Amino acid sequence: MKHIFNAEAKWSLNQNREDSTKRFYIKNHKISIEGKPVLDVSAAKAFKGDPALYNPEDLLLSSLVSCHMMSYLYVCSQKGIEVLEYSDHAEAILEVAPDGSGRFTEVHLYPKVVIANADKVQEALDLHTKANKLCFIANSCNFPVLHQASCKAV
Numbered sequence: 144m145k146h147i148f149n150a151e152a153k154w155s156l157n158q159n160r161e162d163s164t165k166r167f168y169i170k171n172h173k174i175s176i177e178g179k180p181v182l183d184v185s186a187a188k189a190f191k192g193d194p195a196l197y198n199p200e201d202l203l204l205s206s207l208v209s210c211h212m213m214s215y216l217y218v219c220s221q222k223g224i225e226v227l228e229y230s231d232h233a234e235a236i237l238e239v240a241p242d243g244s245g246r247f248t249e250v251h252l253y254p255k256v257v258i259a260n261a262d263k264v265q266e267a268l269d270l271h272t273k274a275n276k277l278c279f280i281a282n283s284c285n286f287p288v289l290h291q292a293s294c295k296a297v
Contacts, residue, residue: 215274261296
C-alpha cells in the first residue's frame with residue numbers, strides 16, 4: 144500500500160531583500176499543504192535564519208516526536224493499556240562539518256506517560272520499543288532514534 148504526500152515551498156528574492164550588501168539570502172519561506180494552514184519557515188538561528196519561525200530541524204524533530212507518540216498510542220490500545228497523559232521533551236543532535244554539510248547523528252525521545260493501571264507500567268514502558276519499530280518517520284531516518292521513557296499509574 145502506498146500513500147503520496149505533497150508539499151509546496153515558495154520563496155522570492157523580492158520578499159526577502161533587506162540589504163543588498165549582505166552576502167547571504169534571507170531564508171524565510173512558506174510551506175503549503177493543501178487544506179492546511181501555511182507554515183512560515185526559515186533556517187535555524189545558527190544558520191542566519193529567523194529564530195521566531197519554525198526551521199527544518201524543528202520540523203524533523205517534531206515529526207519524530209509526533210509519530211512516536213501516535214505509534215505508541217496505537218500499540219497501547221492494541222494491548223488494552225489506557226493512556227491518560229503523554230508528554231515528551233525530545234532532543235536532536237546535529238553535527239555540521241567544516242564544508243558546511245551536516246546531519247543529525249541521533250535523536251533522544253523522553254516520553255513521560257501516565258496510565259490507568261499500575262499492573263501494566265512495565266508493559267507500557269516496553270511498548271516504546273514496538274512503537275519505535277512502527278514509527279514511519281523513525282523508519283525513514285539514517286540515524287538512531289533512542290527513547291528513555293518513564294511511566295507511572297494514577
